[in-house]
Amino acid sequence: MKMYGNWRSAAAFRVRIALNLKGIAYEEVFLDLDAGDQFKPDFLAINPQGAVPALFDGDGPPLTQSLAILDYLEETHPGTRLLPADPRARARARSLAQVVACDTHPLYVPRVRTFLMEHYGLPREKMLDFLRNAFTTGLRVLEQRLATESGTGRYCQGDAVSHADLCLISLWVGTGIFGIDTAPYPTVTRIAEDLLALDAVARAHPLRQPGAPAP
Numbered sequence: 001m002k003m004y005g006n007w008r009s010a011a012a013f014r015v016r017i018a019l020n021l022k023g024i025a026y027e028e029v030f031l032d033l034d035a036g037d038q039f040k041p042d043f044l045a046i047n048p049q050g051a052v053p054a055l056f057d058g059d060g061p062p063l064t065q066s067l068a069i070l071d072y073l074e075e076t077h078p079g080t081r082l083l084p085a086d087p088r089a090r091a092r093a094r095s096l097a098q099v100v101a102c103d104t105h106p107l108y109v110p111r112v113r114t115f116l117m118e119h120y121g122l123p124r125e126k127m128l129d130f131l132r133n134a135f136t137t138g139l140r141v142l143e144q145r146l147a148t149e150s151g152t153g154r155y156c157q158g159d160a161v162s163h164a165d166l167c168l169i170s171l172w173v174g175t176g177i178f179g180i181d182t183a184p185y186p187t188v189t190r191i192a193e194d195l196l197a198l199d200a201v202a203r204a205h206p207l208r209q210p211g212a213p214a215p
């Protein structure tokens with residue numbers, strides 16, 4: 001498979017982890033989102049939204065939207081399950097995943113940050129305040145649910161890694177990048193630390209991708 005991504009992209013990170021866990025070979029083409037590679041005609045022909053990831057599987061058309069890609073990989077490579085078999089558990093895993101991918105991450109993607117600064121003249125510090133509010137709101141919801149709901153186990157849903165964990169860790173790594181205090185989220189922290197110890201997650205980590213700043 002061939003994926004268009006970016007070292008820092010949370011959405012591409014989720015997909016890289018799934019590819020690694022399922023043992024699918026892939027190459028990644030890294031776009032420079034700060035330089036606007038995502039809005040160049042060649043890439044807009046692949047994804048008119050101007051966003052990564054975009055995944056090619058063979059000769060088929062590009063797959064876009066990380067959650068849709070995760071579902072596609074689940075359906076085409078069911079060997080290593082990343083969604084529980086039980087419908088209620090599956091719905092909960094998806095619900096937790098969507099807290100991150102649908103209701104948190106979209107608030108701080110580059111196009112939103114740029115719009116806030118360029119269109120409304122928001123100073124960078126206020127934009128970062130907006131971004132940190134999005135992060136902490138998402139983390140607070142995850143913490144409350146993971147700490148109180150009976151479905152939580154070693155990972156977000158029971159003791160097996162699911163789409164919920166891929167999304168959780170994709171949010172979590174941003175806390176380091178954007179300087180967000182993680183102390184108020186002990187359950188999220190526990191699960192994130194377990195996830196980071198997995199080779200499939202470690203290899204997919206943003207800071208291990210080409211283009212990432214040196215540690």
Ligand SMILES: N[C@@H](CCC(=O)N[C@@H](CS)C(=O)NCC(=O)O)C(=O)O
Pocket residue numbers: 006008009010011012033038050051052053064065066067101109110111112
């Ligand atoms: N909901 C989409 C989000 C895709 C997205 O916004 N990706 C970001 C990087 S994480 C991007 O390419 N942003 C480009 C921009 O905002 O200009 C998904 O989960 O795939």
